[in-house]
Amino acid sequence: MHALDAHELYRFFHIGDDETAALRGVSLHVSPGEIVAVTGPSGSGKSTLLACVTGLDEPDGGHVEVAGARLTRRSQACRARLRAANFGILLQSGNLFPHLSVEQNVRFQMLLAGKPDENRIAPLLDSVGLAHRARAFPTELSGGETARAGLAAALACDPPILVADEPTAEVDRDTEAGLIAHFEARRAAGLSTFIATHSRALAQRADRIVRLKDGRIENE
Ligand code: ADP
Numbered sequence: 001m002h003a004l005d006a007h008e009l010y011r012f013f014h015i016g017d018d019e020t021a022a023l024r025g026v027s028l029h030v031s032p033g034e035i036v037a038v039t040g041p042s043g044s045g046k047s048t049l050l051a052c053v054t055g056l057d058e059p060d061g062g063h064v065e066v067a068g069a070r071l072t073r074r075s076q077a078c079r080a081r082l083r084a085a086n087f088g089i090l091l092q093s094g095n096l097f098p099h100l101s102v103e104q105n106v107r108f109q110m111l112l113a114g115k116p117d118e119n120r121i122a123p124l125l126d127s128v129g130l131a132h133r134a135r136a137f138p139t140e141l142s143g144g145e146t147a148r149a150g151l152a153a154a155l156a157c158d159p160p161i162l163v164a165d166e167p168t169a170e171v172d173r174d175t176e177a178g179l180i181a182h183f184e185a186r187r188a189a190g191l192s193t194f195i196a197t198h199s200r201a202l203a204q205r206a207d208r209i210v211r212l213k214d215g216r217i218e219n220e
């Protein structure tokens with residue numbers, strides 16, 4: 001069974017009389033232990049795809065299955081339950097609760113998933129290069145630090161599927177290597193990773209690359 005299955009996803013946006021077809025029949029799967037990278041120019045539909053596969057957004061056509069369970073066209077509560085059980089999600093912004101420090105954000109994610117583990121917090125922050133920023137609040141972080149703190153929060157519970165939207169967009173090369181090591185450790189542990197990225201270094205480490213252009217997959 002695939003960890004994640006997307007079948008013929010369509011998503012349209014309307015602004016006034018203008019229609020944007022952000023996804024036009026996108027099908028893909030991610031197997032357990034696989035790293036799949038989604039690449040493509042800005043506006044090609046990467047973020048829309050990630051939002052649809054995690055159930056944060058509903059596709060207008062097609063459906064998504066996570067660990068064999070249908071996520072699409074289910075109630076908000078059902079989607080939220082499937083999301084909590086299966087996904088760690090790193091969006092391009094808005095990943096941290098602004099009134100909680102970095103370590104409190106990580107702890108809170110663990111509590112939400114019912115997996116509190118005080119001993120994991122410091123090593124996790126250390127591994128994303130944020131040990132010295134544990135007590136900082138999101139407004140006090142740089143762009144790269146914010147991305148890494150969000151990743152630590154998304155990784156807090158070793159989610160079966162990590163979905164990350166451009167996780168290395170604002171980080172230096174050493175930090176990017178550290179994040180890649182995280183994704184590879186997930187692969188070794190049989191956990192899946194699905195990332196939208198512009199980074200060649202990151203895409204090269206993926207097991208598969210899905211290229212999007214104008215809402216369609218190019219290489220199939
Ligand atoms: P990418 O992440 O590859 O840059 P997006 O998925 O963000 O691409 O966007 C795909 C297309 O859909 C773009 O043309 C974008 O302008 C449009 N789009 C995305 N979200 C919305 C929205 N909420 N409302 C209207 N148009 C949107």
Ligand code: MG
Pocket residue numbers: 046047048092165
């Ligand atoms: Mg995007």
